[in-house]
Amino acid sequence: MEKLIIHKAKGLTGTITIPGDKSISHRCLMLGSLASGKTVIRNFLRSEDCLSTMESFRKLGIKIIRKKNKVTVFGKGLYGLKAPKKMLNANNSGTTTRLMLGILAAQPFTSKITGDKSLCRRPMLRVTEPLRRMGASITGKDGGNYTPLTISGGRLQGINFRSKVASAQVKSAVLLAGLYASGKTCVTEPVKSRDHTERMLGYFGVKPDIKGNTVCVKGGRELKGRKIEIPGDISSAAFFIVAGLIVPNSKLVIKNVGINPTRTGILEALLKMGAKLKIVNKRNREYEPAADIIVRPGNLKGTLIGGKIIPRLIDEIPILAVAAAMARGKTVFKDAGELRVKESDRIKTLCTELNKFGVKTRELKNGFIVYGGAPPKGAKSISHGDHRISMSMAVLALAAQGVSEIKDTACIKTSFPEFFGLLKKITG
Numbered sequence: 001m002e003k004l005i006i007h008k009a010k011g012l013t014g015t016i017t018i019p020g021d022k023s024i025s026h027r028c029l030m031l032g033s034l035a036s037g038k039t040v041i042r043n044f045l046r047s048e049d050c051l052s053t054m055e056s057f058r059k060l061g062i063k064i065i066r067k068k069n070k071v072t073v074f075g076k077g078l079y080g081l082k083a084p085k086k087m088l089n090a091n092n093s094g095t096t097t098r099l100m101l102g103i104l105a106a107q108p109f110t111s112k113i114t115g116d117k118s119l120c121r122r123p124m125l126r127v128t129e130p131l132r133r134m135g136a137s138i139t140g141k142d143g144g145n146y147t148p149l150t151i152s153g154g155r156l157q158g159i160n161f162r163s164k165v166a167s168a169q170v171k172s173a174v175l176l177a178g179l180y181a182s183g184k185t186c187v188t189e190p191v192k193s194r195d196h197t198e199r200m201l202g203y204f205g206v207k208p209d210i211k212g213n214t215v216c217v218k219g220g221r222e223l224k225g226r227k228i229e230i231p232g233d234i235s236s237a238a239f240f241i242v243a244g245l246i247v248p249n250s251k252l253v254i255k256n257v258g259i260n261p262t263r264t265g266i267l268e269a270l271l272k273m274g275a276k277l278k279i280v281n282k283r284n285r286e287y288e289p290a291a292d293i294i295v296r297p298g299n300l301k302g303t304l305i306g307g308k309i310i311p312r313l314i315d316e317i318p319i320l321a322v323a324a325a326m327a328r329g330k331t332v333f334k335d336a337g338e339l340r341v342k343e344s345d346r347i348k349t350l351c352t353e354l355n356k357f358g359v360k361t362r363e364l365k366n367g368f369i370v371y372g373g374a375p376p377k378g379a380k381s382i383s384h385g386d387h388r389i390s391m392s393m394a395v396l397a398l399a400a401q402g403v404s405e406i407k408d409t410a411c412i413k414t415s416f417p418e419f420f421g422l423l424k425k426i427t428g
């Protein structure tokens with residue numbers, strides 16, 4: 001079992017560049033495969049999740065060449081995919097599974113998709129239900145709620161879908177199916193989730209219609225292969241932003257961070273907690289904005305994190321909980337029931353692991369409370385197979401007295417294989 005040994009840090013210094021965004025890397029491969037002509041991707045994230053998407057498209061007959069983090073996808077147009085000879089395997093990746101379901105639902109062949117133990121526990125009905133309404137047949141365990149799933153695609157018709165959850169994976173799956181459906185397909189969310197699919201569809205020449213929280217696409221329009229440079233993943237940057245805030249005597253420059261406004265809830269929450277962050281060199285690429293972030297330690301105070309901001313920081317709650325542990329007073333996380341169905345039940349796993357460092361917490365149905373301010377002590381922590389739990393606890397360990405051990409850290413490779421290397425660089 002892989003593990004990390006982490007000592008209390010005296011100060012973190014240096015300049016680091018964050019690898020490509022995971023959500024955007026998946027989508028580049030998907031739209032590149034469905035587009036006509038070549039798509040050249042730079043700063044592609046070479047994480048296990050994104051490689052699962054790549055492998056799935058190869059099984060569907062798409063030629064994809066990768067040299068380090070440059071990827072060339074030889075798209076064959078909307079109707080160029082072939083029936084796969086083998087079952088597709090999304091491994092740990094919810095984004096691969098749910099977005100692929102949208103694409104597979106529209107194909108004139110039968111396919112199967114599965115994943116690892118954690119993925120097989122994650123709910124899929126939120127995607128299979130609207131896709132069935134569009135005309136696809138999807139079967140699997142518990143009425144199609146869990147992988148492995150079998151998808152018999154076909155002629156789809158456009159729908160007006162009101163999603164109960166604010167989920168970019170649900171929205172994207174339905175919109176991708178909508179590319180093939182007759183008429184118009186619209187998705188309305190209770191709160192707007194990350195909009196990478198919408199932006200990239202526009203960049204590939206199929207601009208969706210967006211009004212408030214409703215996004216619509218018309219079927220049958222051709223996507224055109226593009227050149228794309230992916231900005232760094234703010235969800236990965238978040239670990240280093242919080243590390244720089246909570247370890248005294250730090251100064252970190254974090255370069256090339258994606259600052260799409262549907263993802264920057266973490267920055268707003270930290271600023272509200274009193275963080276010293278400078279966002280500089282803002283630049284707007286054709287389809288996604290980026291910036292550099294300078295972090296210095298600061299006195300953080302507890303806050304309330306809930307409501308509309310939640311989808312804009314959902315993946316950063318584990319590391320925000322670490323910031324909360326180091327802040328004065330209590331921090332309440334609410335309206336975050338979605339945490340229960342991530343790579344682990346993050347409400348439970350976060351409370352359990354924070355407690356090991358001596359941080360008091362209280363579990364709520366749709367959130368939790370962190371009672372911050374007491375100096376954390378080194379601990380033996382475990383990932384529960386969840387990459388964001390292990391990286392968050394590794395960051396807390398940098399501020400904890402003595403030595404800590406984080407067990408079962410292989411899962412970090414699903415989103416951020418460079419994490420430990422970058423950590424070593426700034427700890428000296």
Ligand code: S3P
Nearest residue numbers: 023095166167168169170314315
């Ligand atoms: C993602 C959407 C979010 C997020 C996940 C990536 C995406 O999931 O938590 O890590 O790329 O669309 P939900 O759509 O389930 O909220």
